[in-house]
Amino acid sequence: MNSNFAQILFFLEAMIFSAVIFMHLSKKSSSVVNLYMLQSLAISILLFSSILEKPSLLLIFAVGITFAVKAIIAPHFFHKLISRNHIKFSASTYLNAPFTLIVVAVLTAFSYSHLFHPLTVIFSQNADAILLAVATMLSSIFLLINRKGAMSQAIGILSLENAIVSFTFLAGLEQSPALQLGIIFDILAWIFIAGTVAMMIFRHIDSFDVSSMKRLKED
Numbered sequence: 001m002n003s004n005f006a007q008i009l010f011f012l013e014a015m016i017f018s019a020v021i022f023m024h025l026s027k028k029s030s031s032v033v034n035l036y037m038l039q040s041l042a043i044s045i046l047l048f049s050s051i052l053e054k055p056s057l058l059l060i061f062a063v064g065i066t067f068a069v070k071a072i073i074a075p076h077f078f079h080k081l082i083s084r085n086h087i088k089f090s091a092s093t094y095l096n097a098p099f100t101l102i103v104v105a106v107l108t109a110f111s112y113s114h115l116f117h118p119l120t121v122i123f124s125q126n127a128d129a130i131l132l133a134v135a136t137m138l139s140s141i142f143l144l145i146n147r148k149g150a151m152s153q154a155i156g157i158l159s160l161e162n163a164i165v166s167f168t169f170l171a172g173l174e175q176s177p178a179l180q181l182g183i184i185f186d187i188l189a190w191i192f193i194a195g196t197v198a199m200m201i202f203r204h205i206d207s208f209d210v211s212s213m214k215r216l217k218e219d
Contacts (some may be wrong), residue, residue: 009049009170010129015042016166017132020139020159024093024100029151040070043162062180074158075087077191078151087201093146101145104139110137123172133167139218161187175196 026032046066051059055078079156093100110116110136119134140160144153 005049006125006129009046009063009126010111010132012042012046013129013136013166013170016046016162017136017139020136020143020163021101021104023143023152023155023159024104024139024146025097027092029082029149030079032152032155033075036078036158036200037071037075039159039162040074041068043165044071046166050169062184065181065184069184070158070162072189074191077078081151092148094148095146103142103146106133107138107142108135111138119171125173126170129170130167133163133170136163137167158187160192 015037019035019042023032023035025037044063047066051063087108095103112131116131119130123130136141137160140156140163143156143159147153147156
């Protein structure tokens with residue numbers, strides 16, 4: 001792998017990581033969905049680069065399905081859910097923006113510590129990108145914890161899945177196209193189930209704020 005290609009991979013991983021950061025800061029539900037779409041586009045390009053090394057019709061099909069589900073179908077589904085329920089803003093975070101950025105910075109520094117350095121031995125040419133993928137995973141987990149909005153948390157799970165996919169790719173841990181297709185169809189089913197449940201909750205309590213869901217215990 002030449003240095004230019006390694007730089008491109010790092011740039012794509014930086015896009016994936018940046019999307020998570022802006023998900024933390026965004027207040028509009030539609031913006032969070034758009035950031036996930038951008039993140040998924042970067043993931044699709046990342047996976048497409050593997051076709052250049054090992055051309056395969058099944059692999060091309062798997063990458064194409066990945067792009068369709070993550071970058072088109074899932075964002076369209078969430079946007080439709082937002083417009084149908086007239087949702088303009090997502091729920092707030094437990095921490096304000098400055099403290100949120102501080103926690104993300106700490107998690108990023110932690111991912112570049114000596115504790116995760118052994119991971120770079122797997123594929124040393126992508127060392128920086130691999131550690132950034134770890135930071136993306138940690139930041140996505142924090143997104144699940146810090147956000148009050150059920151929709152934002154659902155997208156946080158999808159963002160975590162994207163981070164795991166990018167890590168396995170950058171670390172050279174190969175997955176068969178058949179396995180990738182199975183994972184994609186599982187994600188597609190989860191999106192529709194989670195979206196349906198979220199819509200039912202919104203109709204019942206008129207909010208996606210998980211702190212408001214304690215009212216369900218009283219109903």
